[in-house]
């Protein structure tokens with residue numbers, strides 16, 4: 001077998017070859033010092049490149065401040081007042097007691113026609129009733 005090109009040896013080092021090609025190239029490398037050295041150098045270079053850790057600076061981007069902070073505060077206060085008014089009004093309507101209306105009566109009574117002896121007196125309530133009233 002002729003020597004594989006450098007690109008094929010690099011693909012072998014990166015495990016990019018299919019199974020048949022990998023088997024054939026490894027077989028050649030085990031018998032050929034020149035290709036074995038190229039494969040070893042490519043593998044070492046890949047490991048060296050993979051060992052670098054590049055410092056990454058994470059930049060913190062400040063979020064834009066809300067321009068409507070005051071408006072939002074006022075809206076919150078208004079919302080609390082409206083909510084409190086609605087809640088208070090609802091509670092007062094639910095707990096509303098029915099009022100007792102007292103209407104004064106002034107009955108007009110005719111003067112008694114009988115004598116005082118015809119009247120029944122109830123002293124406990126200070127009421128005088130004429131039982132013989134026609």
Ligand SMILES: [Zn+2]
Pocket residue numbers: 002003004028032033034035036
């Ligand atoms: Zn070779």
